[in-house]
Amino acid sequence: MEKVMRLATEKGVVIFTKSSCCMCYAVNILFRELGVFPVVHEIDKDPEGKEMEKAITKLGCNAPVPAVFIGGKLVGSTNEVMSLHLSGSLTPLIRPFRL
Numbered sequence: 001m002e003k004v005m006r007l008a009t010e011k012g013v014v015i016f017t018k019s020s021c022c023m024c025y026a027v028n029i030l031f032r033e034l035g036v037f038p039v040v041h042e043i044d045k046d047p048e049g050k051e052m053e054k055a056i057t058k059l060g061c062n063a064p065v066p067a068v069f070i071g072g073k074l075v076g077s078t079n080e081v082m083s084l085h086l087s088g089s090l091t092p093l094i095r096p097f098r099l
Helices: 002-008 022-033 049-058 078-087 090-097
Strands: 013-017 039-042 067-070 073-076
Touching: 002 013, 002 049, 013 022, 022 078, 067 090, 073 078, 078 090
Parallel strands: 013 039
Antiparallel strands: 013 067, 067 073
């Protein structure tokens, strides 16, 4: 869990993904279209990926990927991010991290 939390705070928006996950790709594109270029960690390419996946789940993410952190805080997975976006609540969260 320590590694996940350390990586989650390295930039304003951090996404933990898997390289073959289409929802991870969609969430990443959403942030890019909103003017945020997140740090993306593909946990399936990390030797500690299985432990990272378990840690993300223990933190409360309903799906291990994509796991989105904004300002070092877990926002959630695809459903939570899309709900925030559709309600207009995502833009204020990411405003400080936009280019």
